[in-house]
Amino acid sequence: xxxxxxxxxxxxxxxxxxxxxxxxxxxxxxxxLAIIKNDPSDKAIFDxxxxxxxxxxxxxxxxxxxxxxxxxxxxxxxxxxxxxxTLLGDFDFLLVEGLKNLPLPRIAIFRNKLDVDYFDCSxxxxxxxxxxxxxxxxxxxxxxxxxxxxEQVVAWIQKNxxxxx
Numbered sequence: 539x540x541x542x543x544x545x546x547x548x549x550x551x552x553x554x555x556x557x558x559x560x561x562x563x564x565x566x567x568x569x570x571l572a573i574i575k576n577d578p579s580d581k582a583i584f585d586x587x588x589x590x591x592x593x594x595x596x597x598x599x600x601x602x603x604x605x606x607x608x609x610x611x612x613x614x615x616x617x618x619x620x621x622x623x624t625l626l627g628d629f630d631f632l633l634v635e636g637l638k639n640l641p642l643p644r645i646a647i648f649r650n651k652l653d654v655d656y657f658d659c660s661x662x663x664x665x666x667x668x669x670x671x672x673x674x675x676x677x678x679x680x681x682x683x684x685x686x687x688x689e690q691v692v693a694w695i696q697k698n699x700x701x702x703x
Contacts, residue, residue, distance in 0.1 A: 542699035543632040548647035558633050560688035569630035576636030623703055643698045
């Protein structure tokens with residue numbers, strides 16, 4: 539397994555999830571994938587109140603639900619990237635949405651306008667025709683990718699992703 543990782547970042551509703559899905563659907567043809575999504579506002583709902591798994595997770599314990607087709611972990615503790623990577627097992631590519639503080643190659647996604655505050659933590663930017671690049675001074679070390687060309691994004695990932703285990 540290659541164990542390579544790359545992160546995606548950008549403002550809300552910029553198209554991060556859509557791009558990750560497109561990239562994942564290309565990579566999955568030949569590679570084992572893992573995806574981490576950060577939920578900084580803790581809004582995601584994963585369990586149904588009243589069900590056994592919900593009751594178990596309410597105890598504060600680490601709960602794992604297994605079935606013939608999946609394994610689900612309900613954890614009440616924040617995990618480090620290294621802990622999560624260990625839990626994931628083998629993969630070729632890990633796609634991370636969010637978590638700007640992680641030391642991973644990072645693609646920032648923008649529509650309509652660039653937020654220059656992202657330049658410090660970005661190795662590439664993925665944009666569409668709604669952005670006029672001549673309106674901005676993009677640092678020369680940042681690759682510029684076409685948000686509507688997932689094959690180009692995958693090629694950048696295959697060249698730039700970081701080995702994480």
